[in-house]
Amino acid sequence: MKDKGNNAHSLEKKRDDVEQLLARMKHSSVDLHKTVVSVLTKLPLTNSNGTFNADMINTVWKYKQIVDSLAETSRRWAISKHFIYDVCLPDISDSNNEDYSPVYQRYAAKLPVDQFGELDQEVFVATNPQKTTGKLVKRKDRLVGDARLQNIKTFGSAWNSAGEVINTDTNSHPILDGYAGVVAGHIDDIVRQELQHSRRDRHVQAFMIAHTRDREEVQWSSEPRLKESHIHIVIAISAAKSRYQMMRLMGYNFDDLTETFEWIAQNSSDEEDMRERADSFLSTLIGAIKNYVVPADYCAALRYLVHQSKKAVHDPQKTTYSSNEVISWLPDDPGQTYDDIASIHDNESIANNLESQVLYHLQNSAYCQAHHILEKYVGARRGDKAFTFEQIGELRRLGKKQPGKLCFSNRSKDSILSLVMHWIRTKRIQFSDCQILIHAAFNDKDADALIADAKFMDRLSNVLAAEEQAIISDPAAVRDMTTYCIFAAQGGIGKTRLANAMALLMDKYRKPYQVVTRNKQVTFDPFQNYESETSVIMDELNPSSLGWAQIKDLLDPFKIPYVGSRFHNKSPWNIKHTFITNVFENGISDYVNGVLHYAEGVSSLGYLTKDGGDWNLITNDIEAGKHYVSQLSQLLRRLSFVINLAPTENGRGTSIKVSTINFQPSGRQVDHYDYVHTQDSCHVFRTVINDDLREKDMEKIAKKVIQMVNQLKVQAKEAFKANPDRLLDEVDGFIADRCDFSVRYNAKHEPYLVAKDGESVSALFQSEPAVPPTQNLITILNRTKVFLWPDVDKTKVHVDPKLNQLDALLKGYEVPIEKVGFDEIKTLKLTKEALKLVNSDHSATIWKVLNQETPRQIASEYFTVQTNKNIANFKVI
Structure with missing residues (x-):
């Protein structure tokens, strides 16, 4: 009884909400909303006995979810476009079928070229509402072509039947024609519209990639196969647009849905038939809406294009794509590339959020590689190393540019300076860290430009000098050395x-x-x-x-x-x-x-x-x-x-x-x-x-x-x-x-x-040492490299060029110490008595001699000096 009461209360709340929704949406100027409301207002939300009609309410509730979703606005969108479902229509001619639309037969035409074999693939079709029974049907038997899109013959000539890129332009990007060319045309139009706003303060960016090599598991064949070909798009625009606007701009056909709901309103046999038909097409629209997502993490969405987001990295069905397959629109970021902005990488352990940008930069920056910045200076936890990934990411976020500009804005530089000084005053970094920190946080071009900015560096130097003097002058300051x-x-x-x-x-x-x-x-x-x-x-x-x-x-x-x-x-x-x-x-x-x-x-x-x-x-x-x-x-x-x-x-x-x-x-x-x-x-x-x-x-x-x-x-x-x-x-x-x-x-x-x-x-x-440490035999022999004549029998020369020459001496080999004449080399060797001392772990006296003598001064009972013509040359490095 309690559960029933709660269910009744939930339906009552839903009923009230959808009634208010329909009352508001009657005034919409959008044709789709007008026709959908005209159908849904005919559905009785209560039964003749006064109880709530759950099916009717839930159908209208779907529309409420659609209204909310279509109205959602954002500056950033992640979009998916599916070739087969964009250029084909369901092959439904029976008007008694709840999924029927008059549009389907009017525009039925020849199917497009089955470029990747996806039309010939079998899919499971349920034959009862519970989906407990069904049959396997090939896609081509359930679809027809769309006469309005007959000019789109293929997905694109850039790809072969296996989904591999075979035709590229001069920038090594896929050639855009066919369906891919049409999608790229929609993006061209969006970018063109955005660029008309000359006073925009946000960067316009767009990226697109074709996923033609993704695979899926097939239970009934126990073999994987290619998934349906699709295109992923990530767009950042200067002013927010609603999902409805983005869907129209990307070519979604709301007119077909509008006509379908007009037909449902006029041709349904009864209220239940009308509900079932409306429910079917509302579900279709919900499915389409799911292809237009507001990304929670813009950079993760960008990395997903090549399947290097954290989720994609862990999915065995996700094929990794080359960044060359990504088409970029970057009118406000000249000189930048998809790689720069997305910070793609192949390290799955940190494939998330801003931290991955930092990791990618540290792994791929020429400066960071040359100076081992990642290995030496950046760690996961505070205190492990000089900086943390989080800290570098926080500074990196401040690097902003005005649209069309190559250098950071003045406001951005002010923010960078303020954060650096805050970290210095709170002892998060040291005074000497600034240059390394800038290179660790920003791409090489940006870091070089910032360090070459005399005005910025002078300001930084002056503020650092003032802070240093304040510390020195502070009577309470201690250095704890x-x-x-x-x-x-x-x-x-x-x-x-x-x-x-x-x-x-x-x-x-x-x-x-x-x-x-x-x-x-x-x-x-x-x-x-x-x-x-x-x-x-x-x-x-x-x-x-x-x-x-x-x-x-x-x-x-x-x-x-x-x-x-x-x-x-x-x-x-x-x-x-x-x-x-x-x-x-x-x-x-x-x-x-x-x-x-x-x-x-x-x-x-x-x-x-x-x-x-x-x-x-x-x-x-x-x-x-x-x-x-x-x-x-x-x-x-x-x-x-x-x-x-x-x-x-x-x-x-x-x-x-x-x-x-x-x-x-x-x-x-x-x-x-x-x-x-x-x-x-x-x-x-x-x-x-x-x-x-x-x-x-x-x-x-x-x-x-x-x-x-x-x-x-x-x-x-x-x-x-x-x-x-x-x-x-x-x-x-x-x-x-x-x-x-x-x-x-x-x-x-x-x-x-x-x-x-x-x-x-x-x-x-008061006197200088007899032999400076840099000149004694220990140091010299440690740094000596030996070269033998090519035709010498290395087993008979008593010299081992492969060994450290100090080690070689202690093992009984001759080691070079001085050149004599044109082709003779003076060598040093332990006497038999000295070698016995070394082998019996009593070599302290020998070490003392080596420490006190130079190659030219050596004279001791423990060494013999001779010449060796088998040594071609030697050098002290």
Whole structure:
């Protein structure tokens, strides 16, 4: 009873709605509506007993849906046109058939050419209303040609019987004649009408493609076959049009329906007969309306033309079409193509919405390919990489052009500038990201034009400079920087490469700023070219390269510094990660001792005395010790992490240890300063970090080292939280590095200084190294390529050109080191004793020699030098 009551209420509401509809539509000036209303108003909506007539109401309700649909307006339309059903009519001559129309027999004519065999295909025809019984009938037995369209003989000469394009124009697009030519003519007319509006502010675009190779499953034959040929159109116009207008413009024949309803009104045998006939043709019109859709996603509709929308990608029956098969009308977008606008691609994982445009652009842009923008800078989630697909899409949407213009409008440029600055102020992007961001968001032509726009770039530069100055001047601003010292006892072991790889990963592949090591012949101006980078690599930085005040200022973790420049003061204000690399036998101990001896300005700090032209520590003096420790603590708290590299004993790997300071900077007294590590912060990599190491493998090493740093940072933080008054080397799990910073403590915990044993500090830090790392044998052999004479028996020359030549040397082969005369090459080879050391994993001494010698200087009991006439040439790359 409850269900019946609800059903009655629903019918009553429908009845009221359709009665109101018919009352309104009586006043329509459209012939179709007039004739349909004339039929539907004759249908009784209630029975003689006062109950609702559900069949009658539902038939009129169909008309209400049609009225709403025909009135819907939009600027964008996705349209389908079906060849067979446009150029053929149903073969119905019996006027008693509810599907009969007088139009059918009046214009019955010969069927068109069955170009794709679709007229000969069988279809299922139901023989009862429930569609439980039926028969198979060929389409050609149910259709006749339309005499009014006899000039359309075929779908088009561009396609063969398999639906493949065989005839194209000079632009490789299908030739348009036959039915395809007629449809294209309708689009021509629409575009022509739109172009008459000279003040339009929306772009006119139209695209059309013939789908002649789609396939469908056939249950009764268990074999797939071609679907009926059809054409898809996507149109964007400057002013909205209704569905009724678009259907008329695309050639839909409403006049036949109007005449049919006039016939129904005059020739129906009774009210039920009239309803059934009206219901049949209203259903026909509903079917036609479904071919005119307002796309929810314009770009997805465009990609569907070649079956690369998300839905089409997952449909096995959808054949992929070439973009050359798409015909385009782009009067307001000169130079653009369907590919540019639709952003088609073959990656189904992101085949949706604006994100696919971004993906297609990143995959196909020449700039983005050359600079690996997709792989390095753009990711799915915020924080993974520098930008997200969503972020790039948001900026891309702002790139608007006036109709007929090649460049972005001024309003569009203002919006782009505003969004970029909003992201910078909210820390979504960095100052140095702007150029890459523009190229990531816009097509190459548009990005190049925007960057070449001096007015726009000047505005951007001025706003960035003002924002930078505001940050620097803000007394509450902090930069939260961490310094990493990457040291080794020998050169050529991969310090700089590790620093670069870590900087790229930490800063999401933003390029680090490189500081050139001081040359004694030029003024050292480390930051004169700094441009807001977030990492800096100070490669092979000597303890005396920077003054003491500059070191404290530059390496302060929180304070934004100014650094003097020849031209104007620069502030490396945005640096988050500083990397210092150099060769020191005793690692951080040597660097710290060197800075506190020879950095400009330390001589006045109260712990040094001049002796014979050299500055030495004032030893065994408590006051001097206190002065020294005061400066030592300031320096160490700035050098948070030390990363030490060393070759493994067998020379085939690299050992890396990450250490951190043993105290928590807080101002409390520390009775010994040191660095500590844990078992987890030490790792042996089974590879040598040289020029032959692949970028992918280098990145893996850098990721592991960053993981070690982060884990050590967390462990130290937890240890200080649990033991705030203890040093880390007093906490279980931490291992002291036992660094020697030249300070000792007496029984009262008072500091005093001791002289460094052995080699003088000045010898270590004031003179240049005997062999620069770039010139030692490790580096040279890593970069050497060998070429043998063509007729040489490669099995007897004791040379292996395929190997890295440093590896070749350690395997016992001869390696070239110098040219002698016209055709002789001086070679180097391990002695038998040296080879035994290498094979027994005791090669540290050999590595030391290789690190200290150049090819011309080599002289050691572990090597033999000879000539080899079998080597044609060699080069160091």
